[in-house]
Amino acid sequence: MYRSNVLVCGGTGCSSSGSKLIIETLQEEIKKNGLEKEVNVVQTGCFGLCALGPIMIVYPEGSYYSMVKVEDIPEIVSEHLLKGRVVQRLLYQETVTAEGVKSLRDTDFYKKQLRVALRNCGVINPEVIDEYIATDGYQALGKVLTEMQPQEVIDVVLKSGLRGRGGGGFPTGRKWDLARKLVPNAPQKYVCCNADEGDPGAFMDRSVLEGDPHVVLEAMAIAGYAIGATQGYIYVRAEYPIAVKRLEIAIEQAREYGLLGKNIFETGFDFDVDIRLGAGAFVCGEETALMTSIEGNRGEPRPRPPFPAEAGLWHAPTILNNVETYANVPQIILKGAEWFAAMGTEKSKGTKVFALGGKINNTGLVEIPMGTTLREVLYEIGGGIPNGKKFKAAQTGGPSGGCIPMEHIDIPIDYDNLISIGSMMGSGGLIVMDEDNCMVDIAKFFLQFTVDESCGKCTPCRVGTKRLYEMLEKITSGKGELADLDKMEELCHYIKNNSLCGLGQTAPNPVLSTLRFFRDEYVAHVTEKRCPAHVCKDLMQIKIIAEKCKGCTACSRVCPVGAISGTVKNPHVIDQKKCIKCGACMEKCKFGAIIKE
Amino acid sequence: MKSLAELKAIKEKMQGQVGLREGSEDGTRVVVGMATCGIAAGARPVLKVLADFVQEKGLANITVTQTGCIGLCQYEPIVEVYEPGKEKVTYIKVDADKAKTIAEQHLARGQAVQEYTVSNSELAK
Numbered sequence: 001m002y003r004s005n006v007l008v009c010g011g012t013g014c015s016s017s018g019s020k021l022i023i024e025t026l027q028e029e030i031k032k033n034g035l036e037k038e039v040n041v042v043q044t045g046c047f048g049l050c051a052l053g054p055i056m057i058v059y060p061e062g063s064y065y066s067m068v069k070v071e072d073i074p075e076i077v078s079e080h081l082l083k084g085r086v087v088q089r090l091l092y093q094e095t096v097t098a099e100g101v102k103s104l105r106d107t108d109f110y111k112k113q114l115r116v117a118l119r120n121c122g123v124i125n126p127e128v129i130d131e132y133i134a135t136d137g138y139q140a141l142g143k144v145l146t147e148m149q150p151q152e153v154i155d156v157v158l159k160s161g162l163r164g165r166g167g168g169g170f171p172t173g174r175k176w177d178l179a180r181k182l183v184p185n186a187p188q189k190y191v192c193c194n195a196d197e198g199d200p201g202a203f204m205d206r207s208v209l210e211g212d213p214h215v216v217l218e219a220m221a222i223a224g225y226a227i228g229a230t231q232g233y234i235y236v237r238a239e240y241p242i243a244v245k246r247l248e249i250a251i252e253q254a255r256e257y258g259l260l261g262k263n264i265f266e267t268g269f270d271f272d273v274d275i276r277l278g279a280g281a282f283v284c285g286e287e288t289a290l291m292t293s294i295e296g297n298r299g300e301p302r303p304r305p306p307f308p309a310e311a312g313l314w315h316a317p318t319i320l321n322n323v324e325t326y327a328n329v330p331q332i333i334l335k336g337a338e339w340f341a342a343m344g345t346e347k348s349k350g351t352k353v354f355a356l357g358g359k360i361n362n363t364g365l366v367e368i369p370m371g372t373t374l375r376e377v378l379y380e381i382g383g384g385i386p387n388g389k390k391f392k393a394a395q396t397g398g399p400s401g402g403c404i405p406m407e408h409i410d411i412p413i414d415y416d417n418l419i420s421i422g423s424m425m426g427s428g429g430l431i432v433m434d435e436d437n438c439m440v441d442i443a444k445f446f447l448q449f450t451v452d453e454s455c456g457k458c459t460p461c462r463v464g465t466k467r468l469y470e471m472l473e474k475i476t477s478g479k480g481e482l483a484d485l486d487k488m489e490e491l492c493h494y495i496k497n498n499s500l501c502g503l504g505q506t507a508p509n510p511v512l513s514t515l516r517f518f519r520d521e522y523v524a525h526v527t528e529k530r531c532p533a534h535v536c537k538d539l540m541q542i543k544i545i546a547e548k549c550k551g552c553t554a555c556s557r558v559c560p561v562g563a564i565s566g567t568v569k570n571p572h573v574i575d576q577k578k579c580i581k582c583g584a585c586m587e588k589c590k591f592g593a594i595i596k597e
Numbered sequence: 598m599k600s601l602a603e604l605k606a607i608k609e610k611m612q613g614q615v616g617l618r619e620g621s622e623d624g625t626r627v628v629v630g631m632a633t634c635g636i637a638a639g640a641r642p643v644l645k646v647l648a649d650f651v652q653e654k655g656l657a658n659i660t661v662t663q664t665g666c667i668g669l670c671q672y673e674p675i676v677e678v679y680e681p682g683k684e685k686v687t688y689i690k691v692d693a694d695k696a697k698t699i700a701e702q703h704l705a706r707g708q709a710v711q712e713y714t715v716s717n718s719e720l721a722k
Contacts, residue, residue, distance in 0.1 A: 003648030003661055005618055038645065040614070059618045060660040084631040084663025123618055133604060134611030142601045265601060 002040035004081060005059040009122060011046035011210050012203070012242055013364075014053035018070070019043075022054050025070050029077040039081050042131075045211015047122035049109055051363035052092060057104070057122075064104050066092040109362050112381050114343065116351045117165075117204075117327035118367045121211030126246050129253040132214040138259050140330035141218050144225055145267045153226040154180060157329065159337035161349035166194055166285075166322030167397065167426045168502075169348075169415040172329075178309035179227040179319045189229035190318040191220050193326060194290060195236035195243070198282040199398025200449060202429035204353040205323035207365050209236065209243035212327065213250035217260065217273055219326035222333060224271040227319060232273040235290050237280050247275055282399075282453035286501045287312075287320045289455065300457050301501035322427065324353055344370030348414035352425065358395075358432040359385050371412040374404055378432060389434040393517070397426025399446040399453075400506035402513025403439070422513045424506070438535035439518040440525055444472040446510040454503065461504030464495040468511060476536040480526040489515060534596035537581045541597055546571040548593035555585035555594060609655070616657050624658030627651070627704065630675040632666035638673035642693040647676070650700035659704055672715065678703060687715040 008014075008023050023043055030039050047055050052066035056076075063086050065076065072090055079085045088096055094107045104110055115121075124131035132138070144153050158173030179189060193216055197205040209216065220232040236244055251273055254260040262270045276294045283289045284299040291313045293299035312318025328350060332340045341349050348370040354377065357363055361383035368377060374394060378384065385391055393403040402423035404411070411417050415425050433442065447469045456462045471488050474480050492508035499505050515522060524530050531539040544555070544564075549571040556564035556572055563579040566572030574585075586594045629635070629644045640663075648661045667675050672689035676699065679685050686709045688699060695713050702708050711717055 002614065002652075003644065005614070007618065038648070057618075060662050082631070083633070083636065083665060084629070085665045124615060130607055130611045131615055133607045134615040136608070138604055139608075142604055146601060 002038060004039045006039060006041045006081070007044045007057045007059065007122065008041065009045070009047050009053060009055045010043035010126075010242070011050070011121075011207055012240075013046065013050035014055055015242065017053045019054040021070055022056065022068055022073065025073045026056075026077065029073050030081065033077055033082050035077070035081055042125045043127070044123060045121040045126050046118075046207040046365055048113075048118070048365040048367075049092075049362060050365065051361070055092075058086075061086065062104060063101065064092040064095050065090050108380055108383065109364075109366075112372065112376055113367050114351050114369050115367050116331060116340075116343075117208060117324050117353055118211070118365065119331070120215065121207055121365075124212065126211055126213055127249050129214060129250070129257060129259075132212070136330075136334060137214055138218055140333035141221050141225075141259065142265055143333055144222050145265050145269055150180065150226045150228065153222060153333070156337045157226075157332060160332045160340040161337075161344075161347075162325065162328055162332060162340065163348065163415060164322060165324035165328075165352065165427070167400065167424065169425060172321060172325055175309060175319050175321070176223060176226050178307070179229075179317045182310045183317045186228075186317050188231070188314075188316045189227055190313045190316055191223045191227065191229045191232040192291065192294070192313065192318055192320040193220055193232065193234040193236075194285065194287070194320055194322045195234055195240075196278045196285040196290060197237065197240075197323075197427060198280070198285045198453075199400070199427055199429045200446075201355060201357045201431045202398060202427050203355045204365060204428045206240050206243050207353075208323050208327050209240065210246055213243075213246045214254065215330060216247075216323055216326045217250055217254050219329035220273055221260065221264070221271045222329055223319060223321070223326075225269055227317070229319075230270045230272070232271065233276050233294055233313070234273060235276045235278055235284070235294055238277040239280050244275065244277065251275070281455070282449070283455040283501070283503050286503055289501065290320065291318065300455050301503075303500060324428070345412060345414045347416055352413070352428060354428045354430040356382050356430050356432070359389065359434040359437070360432040361386050368413070370414045373410050373412055375409045377413070377430070378409070382432070385432065385434050389436060392433045392435055392437055393439065395423075395431040395433065395442065395446075395510070396429065397424040397506075397509070398429045398431075399449045400424060400502065400509055401426045402509045403433070403442070403517060405517040407517075422509070422516055424509070436533055436535070438476075438531050438533040439514040439521045440472060440476055440531075441533075441535045443510045443514045444469065444476060447472060447507070450503065450507040454507070458499045458501075458504055460495045460498035461500075461507060464491060464499075465504075465507050467491060468495070468508065472511070475522065475525050476531070477538040478525070478529045478536075480522075482523070482526055484526070485515065485519070485522055540581065541576060542574055542579060542581055542583065542586065543595055543597060544572050544574055545593050545595060548591050550591055550593070552590070554588045554590070558584045558588045560584065612655065612657070614652075624660060625681070625704070626679040627659060627661045628664045628677045628679065629661070630665070630667045630673055630677075631663035632670075634666055634670035635673045635675065638690075639692060640674035643674045643676060643691050643696045646693050646696040647700055647704070650697070651704065654705060656704060669715075672718070678709070680707075688713045689715050689718060 054068045056065040056068050154176045162172045163169040278284050284293045289299045289301040308318040353367045393405045395403045451465045454461045534540040551569040563575045651659045674691045676688040676691050
């Protein structure tokens with residue numbers, strides 16, 4: 001029996017900042033102090049506050065250590081674990097107040113969050129099925145198999161108002177209902193899980209798979225029972241090695257326990273799950289392309305109808321849901337549709353997980369009730385913009401979405417509100433931009449991504465995105481004309497209307513959205529040949545203000561191309577012909593004498 | 598696994614472990630003084646007895662934690678029991694056997710073991 005649990009994050013974020021070595025050192029130190037029978041070290045999934053990783057929580061006290069270093073471990077073990085003296089200076093400083101240490105739940109980062117899909121992330125060891133079972137795991141599967149008819153399961157999901165968390169927001173219950181009824185007497189049906197998370201900056205699905213893989217398996221089995229399928233496939237990208245490994249372990253353990261396989265709970269229900277690895281093509285996140293890829297073909301979309309519910313994988317009725325969608329299902333079954341429907345807004349129920357990134361203090365993973373405003377997410381949970389900079393916009397939905405400018409910062413986040421301002425929920429990447437970001441450059445960045453990721457099947461997408469990219473290039477290099485802006489808009493609509501799948505239909509969104517809210521920036525690039533944020537290299541210069549320059553020579557020493565000349569204690573000058581605008585001199589200057597303009 | 602009952606059994610077996618991570622704030626807190634003085638006087642086995650008892654009996658609303666020096670070094674090992682709405686009970690010079698009695702009488706049945714408390718010692722007289 002253990003008296004204390006030490007939870008160390010083993011998600012991708014903390015793993016890359018060295019949590020594995022921390023776990024090893026921790027175990028060594030614990031052994032040295034003879035505590036190995038008293039203190040249990042648990043590797044968990046993501047806690048959410050990735051910016052402060054590696055993270056370690058000691059229970060029962062709930063002490064939250066952030067940015068833990070290997071050198072700190074001996075002190076934490078000998079002081080805290082042995083003697084019970086919390087090492088205050090190593091705690092997450094938000095939790096340390098004048099009155100003492102406050103609970104993590106009361107910190108700004110966690111206070112407004114509501115963890116449903118992420119409830120086990122950072123709590124259980126994802127590689128131990130017993131820990132999942134201890135937190136009500138597989139109870140929902142037991143309940144549906146022994147107490148409910150398939151149609152009842154679908155009705156509960158329908159009534160809960162759960163909508164697809166992968167981006168489109170299609171009602172999950174309707175999808176299941178169609179797959180159950182559309183083809184009577186289908187000999188085979190399939191349940192698929194879309195874990196091909198491809199948006200730049202999005203990592204919620206990865207975190208669920210890494211932190212709570214069994215929830216996906218359980219939900220898929222429930223879905224299988226509901227629609228009458230016996231086989232499931234999880235399509236996950238090979239770039240997620242930790243997620244894949246934990247899924248494999250989870251599947252193996254579930255099979256061992258008889259929670260996957262034949263005759264589950266002796267009810268005669270068979271269900272098994274296999275993993276299919278994707279090679280990382282963005283288009284394979286689109287449902288028809290994903291299924292084509294599972295079938296072993298090149299990942300290209302095909303026209304719909306027929307929809308997958310009618311003829312999907314190998315032409316059998318198939319449902320495809322996203323990881324986060326599944327993560328909600330077992331709790332809806334256990335706690336009831338009403339419980340779920342009580343959270344969120346009128347048309348968007350429950351919670352949504354967002355991956356906060358970009359110019360934000362608390363980079364990480366947050367789960368909020370639908371209807372929370374962007375301002376609350378950014379300033380209360382996210383801790384605001386670093387360095388006192390001004391917020392400019394937030395991009396949701398990645399390369400398929402659009403930006404939310406300052407004027408809409410108080411809009412409650414849900415599916416319909418985001419669509420109404422030209423963005424979309426997407427899978428949940430939330431990239432924050434401040435006054436130093438050029439919106440034309442941002443649009444160009446996302447276009448570059450879709451140009452690379454277009455599968456090439458439809459000409460409007462394959463050629464259109466490329467032409468659109470070239471126009472943006474022309475504008476950012478200072479050769480644009482005002483007529484280009486209208487031409488771009490026209491091309492955007494053309495691509496949207498004439499592409500087969502979601503990739504092409506949404507690829508122009510970043511351009512349309514920035515044109516809508518930040519047209520003045522485009523105009524400045526075109527007419528004044530000026531980049532207001534000083535990002536586009538062809539439209540800016542780096543200069544030294546002679547009055548502020550002390551002649552310390554730091555800049556000229558760091559310049560990689562020898563563009564800065566001047567003598568000691570005399571103002572320096574940048575040779576614009578040589579300057580490559582790398583900005584290295586600006587970082588070195590202690591006097592703020594070097595500026596972009 | 599054949600039945601829901603087996604699933605339930607695993608759940609119950611594991612609950613003591615995972616339940617620890619909820620950090621309940623409204624339950625009873627049992628605090629063992631574990632500074633150098635406490636450890637030297639033998640606080641470790643005391644802590645172990647209490648922690649094991651709570652988990653074996655599945656007393657979900659009780660957490661056992663350590664603390665630093667309470668200040669009464671000559672009366673270590675010291676165990677303090679904080680129950681919501683009740684006055685704190687301080688046990689002194691606890692050993693493993695006394696800890697077992699405290700666990701069985703106080704933690705399980707809610708009856709403080711008066712003879713081991715500080716208020717019953719020479720200190721209070």
